Amino acid sequence: MSLTALFLGYGRMGASLGEAWIEADLVQRIDAVDPHRAQDVKARVYRSAAELPDTIYDLVIVAVKPAMAREALAAVSIARLRNASIISVMAGVSIATLEQALPIACPVVRSMPNTPVMVHQGCVGLFGGISVTSPLRDKISQLYNAVGKSYWVETEEQLHAITALSGSGPAYYHLFSEALADAGERLGLPSELAKQLAAQTALGAATLQCGDGANFSSLRQEVTSPNGTTHAAIEVFEKDSALRCLVTEAVVKAHQRSIELSQG
Ligand SMILES: NC(=O)c1ccc[n+]([C@@H]2O[C@H](COP(=O)([O-])OP(=O)(O)OC[C@H]3O[C@@H](n4cnc5c(N)ncnc54)[C@H](OP(=O)(O)O)[C@@H]3O)[C@@H](O)[C@H]2O)c1
Incomplete structure (x- = not known):
């Protein structure tokens, strides 16, 4: 897949996913915004969204702590988001909250991975809003299957049960x-x-x-x-x-x- 991805937050979870996707050749390029991440990764890391190149991203992965979600999304310009689908890995931040925080309408998927994604043995619960198409679901399944197994659930509430079972x-x-x-x-x-x-x-x-x-x-x-x-x-x-x-x-x-x- 020749995707360009932007990660907001490239900590333990963000980098585990991003680096695996680069290694598996599932994304062509990853830019990451993270104020303190060292340049010890394959992604190109920027200290703030203001330093990002003029790229139009296919995917934006929100991998900051939940409290930082609004701030991280607000810093990304509309131009960079206009073709993007959003994947959140944050626990407990609803699709409605994410949609409100976005400056333009984008398809939003919530994912609940667990730490074994670091050794490509994770399991990931996924839920998509109504604007998430079947090809997009397939693409996201493919990405997450590179770090373990992925499972779509039918209701957003079920992500709480996934968090309690496989997240924790x-x-x-x-x-x-x-x-x-x-x-x-x-x-x-x-x-x-x-x-x-x-x-x-x-x-x-x-x-x-x-x-x-x-x-x-x-x-x-x-x-x-x-x-x-x-x-x-x-x-x-x-x-x-x-x-x-x-x-x-x-x-x-x-x-x-x-x-x-x-x-x-
Ligand atoms: N770890 C897990 O088992 C797990 C499982 C499922 C879901 N998650 C979710 O994954 C998310 C990230 O968790 P994590 O364990 O990867 O945390 P983490 O290692 O602390 O990574 C978050 C990174 O985001 C950076 N950051 C803070 N504010 C930012 C901003 N405004 N823009 C861009 N980057 C910013 C942080 O930098 P600073 O450290 O300098 O603040 C940090 O490097 C959380 O929302 C969590 O709910 C984690």
């Missing part, structure tokens, strides 16, 4: 790995070995879960012989559905928080 989800798995490694250390393993075992086990289990037709419950049962070691552990997790209740409570809290944050 990597932190849940990291916490479980911390707990598992700590438990291994308590059983006498060296700390580094316990960490490596926890991480490699997470990678192996996730790879099995992503297999064609995988069923999480069957995968678990395959490891769980009656009265064996796994069975002893699973009984603890499943007593009064303890783990499931905790996970549900935590994800519901994240969902509520996502809604609160979006209301300012």
